[in-house]
Amino acid sequence: MICFPLKTETLPPATHTNCFVVGRDNFVVIDAAARDDSERQKLFVLIDSFIAKDFVCRAIIVSHQHEDHFGAETVLQKRLRGKFDLEIPVAAHRLTAESLRGKVKIGEFLAGGEVFQLNDGNRKSFELKVLYTPGHTRGHLAFYDEAFGFLLSSENVVGTGSVLIALPEGNMKDYLASLERLKNLRNRVFCVARTARRFLMRGVKSKVTSRIDSKEKGKF
């Protein structure tokens, strides 16, 4: 898995959103969020190098509808079509697709429960499971690789700043239920959407527990 921080207009003090390229021979791209052309080009160079090695892109995924989580996926899709004659779907939850209508054309819906069969650098296959985790937004998705223990939380838990739960999209009850579910996963490493220095966070259970506690107490 490659964490590829992209400069975005995210919530300060964070300055970047973590885009994740998961897998090698078979891979997915999650949250290709860059708007700036030079930022996009850095990501495209990486993806081009994968395609040049005959690695297969399964999907370009948008975890949720917020502006700091999309921006380059349609350009990437067009680029892969024009340069390599590949037709790669842009995927998201149906509710995210509804919210992004007119901005991003979502061609594949993920409801949660889907499994992407991917390969690591040693051609060992692993499964990336899609988790439906509403609360931050109605259509929020996270991604879990049980074999290696990676949980790509998107904005359920962030490394820098705080998670906004705001109407009409946010729902605190759903958010807490999603956190509770994540807390009980057998994950070893937590991969967050925004962070100042590192994207891997250990001690997931305590992190999520403290997040649940603070939200229940009304602290944001």
Ligand SMILES: [Zn+2]
């Ligand atoms: Zn968000």
